[in-house]
Amino acid sequence: GQNIDQPTEMTATEGAIVQINCTYQTSGFNGLFWYQQHAGEAPTFLSYNVLDGLEEKGRFSSFLSRSKGYSYLLLKELQMKDSASYLCAVRDSNYQLIWGAGTKLIIKP
């Protein structure tokens, strides 16, 4: 079967750095997405990786290793507004997105 694994919950301190990991086992690979979802709101797109390596976008970076079936989302200079769930999704061989259950990130002052 297809599977996306992420930690259920993480806690970090305002101003610090946090890394959210995602491992996947899917039938084929056509890209990996990270989304942010605040409580009670819709998911919003953060990043996309299709080749190995690091993609940087301001305070957020996303890394991909296709050979290891592994990605991480790195958030720097954490702000209280970064408290949210972070969803990892992989596009499979049928071009459908397979979603992880999400990682709830709690930021403490």
Add this chain to the structure above:
Amino acid sequence: IAGITQAPTSQILAAGRRMTLRCTQDMRHNAMYWYRQDLGLGLRLIHYSNTAGTTGKGEVPDGYSVSRANTDDFPLTLASAVPSQTSVYFCASSDSEETDTQYFGPGTRLTVL
């Protein structure tokens, strides 16, 4: 309209009733999707449409139907609601560009009693 809208925002429904969730986008995206999101689970695809006039089944299609008469609208119908269909429903569309990123509507919170 800017982006994707969904209606209603929330609904409480008696079991056995018929319900249509509405979704409209103004971005001229070809592909549209319906997901349900339940606590502790990832988003699960119910139905999708790659272009107007075509639809396909996702991971959890039973009890749901869709239509795609035009580019903008993609309604989801529950023919006879059951309590297990209590969930938050998200509609999304994708831009068919290189990344084919999906963009989500605000969601409909549905409770079936």
